[in-house]
Amino acid sequence: MTEVFARASAAHAANSNRDALQVMAVKKTFGNRDNLTNALNGVTFNVQTGEFMAIMGPSGSGKTTLLNCISTIDRVTSGSIVVGGRDITSFSRGDLAKFRREELGFIFQDFNLLDTLTGFENIALALTIKGAPGRQIPERVRSMARTLGVDGVLDKYPYQMSGGQKQRVAAARAMVGDPKLILADEPTGALDSRASAVMLEIMELMNRDLGATIIMVTHDSFAASFTDRVLFLRDGELFNELRRGDSSREEFFARIMEVTTFLSGEVGHDL
């Protein structure tokens, strides 16, 4: 990306107030002088409130690093990341913990439900950690469970649930605190094709019906075709961006495949 384009994007990013997220000129370097890796090399983009976005790119292109910088697990080397109008790169340690607790939701590959807690308790935990008033918790948990169709398994433990029910309980846990941003790292990576389709339908529902803003890192063009927009990273830089627009999911899938096939050809293996 040229510097002029980067500056123009950064200016646009700074001006838009419908954005859930603004990533501006972010660089992330690992290692020391003798052994430097530029994992992110000046990445700029915005995500609008209510958008469902995928990040793709070859292995080592910086996808997880980008997600980790947004979730504040990693500190950026330079640049800024604005969530809900506040630059999270300048937060103190205490602010960061509060930010992660209150404004982010996470969807993990293996759901990360706690085996010793019931469905109800797993979902409620997200609200307890956030410090929600105790008397509100049961109704909020039940309401989110109804929306995701798992109100029938609230008394069950994870081992008593089907894979799809576990996915839905995990989605309810991510959504119940009403986060500004949901981050998902390879949410379908460990799933067979049927379970992947269920997971993607749940994420579509979270986005379309509940208004969640979702950023998903994926290697899977099929998964990416459920989103509104795909950003492609290569060597820590934005390489391409595809918007779904009015095209069908199938058409969008075909366009995504063109880019991933090109990138796979460059790196000599599948993304």
Ligand SMILES: Nc1ncnc2c1ncn2[C@@H]1O[C@H](COP(=O)(O)OP(=O)(O)OP(=O)(O)O)[C@@H](O)[C@H]1O
């Ligand atoms: N903690 C670290 N220390 C040193 N280098 C790191 C560290 N984390 C990531 N890197 C390097 O940064 C680059 C980007 O890594 P990252 O994990 O973000 O890639 P990715 O696109 O998510 O890859 P994959 O698709 O294989 O998960 C890689 O070259 C990686 O080796």
